[in-house]
Amino acid sequence: MSVFQAPSLESLVSELTKLPGVGKKSAMRIAFHLLRSPREEVDSLAAYLVDVKEKIDLCTVCGNYTETEPCELCRDPRRDGRVICVVEQPSDVFLIESTGEFRGRYHVLHGALSPIEGIRPESLRIGELVARLQDGEVQEVILATNPTVEGDATAFYIGETIKERKVSVSRIARGIPMGGALEFSDQLTLARALKGRRGLE
């Protein structure tokens, strides 16, 4: 017999530890919290989980999560269709949207190139991006993949693929994070920050 005295509790805890950022201790806290909660609250959480998988699909244009086709960002006439920001994950769209600084459209690749993990260009939504440049409306592509080996390789690959097109291609800036200190920056970031220096505005 386990220390839990209840197999269903043990199963729930082990299921919860599969979630990102949830260790054994947090899983137990969550499970005991749910046991104390009214039945309706737990049922409603379960229903929301099922709901999200049922209702949400990928937008066929940008690849972001959406409940409508195409998604609200692709449909919104107030957004600038001449600029596309390319990101690795749908969560990146959310992050950029929450800055309120970008009014163009997005393209979600759903990953980054990684020969080790077998992620090749065909596995990503690069063909779809090229297709979106076809009609000549898009004038600028911002490559906002992560500043990692994979993200850089992906940005480079996309840059090479679309360099024949009449679009300006840029890469988001790398440097010292806002509020960060030189003291706590690694050499690579510091080198990048020096290289990417800009005149005072």
Added chain:
Amino acid sequence: MSVFQAPSLESLVSELTKLPGVGKKSAMRIAFHLLRSPREEVDSLAAYLVDVKEKIDLCTVCGNYTETEPCELCRDPRRDGRVICVVEQPSDVFLIESTGEFRGRYHVLHGALSPIEGIRPESLRIGELVARLQDGEVQEVILATNPTVEGDATAFYIGETIKERKVSVSRIARGIPMGGALEFSDQLTLARALKGRRGLE
């Protein structure tokens, strides 16, 4: 429209932030993880949630969570029925069980006295504890409520309530945690540790 571009995603995130230790950022990480996961995994998590509420009830003897009546700990003939350890929450039973140091039985109060929150003796399972002392089998009661104002008050109240009975009543030790340093202990804990000093074994 929200930054999420999907109302069901927004609902799930807000539902997840109700869980203990899950802030907005963790909730989003979990939600995006679930969106990337296969449908079956999410369905199975939802099923485990419903399952736990369906199958688990309180043991009528000790008040711990159980799928059987009475619970496995109350039924286990290898456990010492002469000692009862009184705790506030079912999660405390789990914590004490995981030490492997206690072979008696438990009694879960489901809370601690708190006039401010309106938790009076009648709201706790104190009457049930007194009933368990009726037949004279129990010889020792260990009060393992938390070392907080509420937990201390509860321990004191129970001590007063059962002092007429022929049982020895004790309170778990307070002191410097193992691996802790005097430097990082608060005055109250340090004072308690001095007061609770014991001869070298």
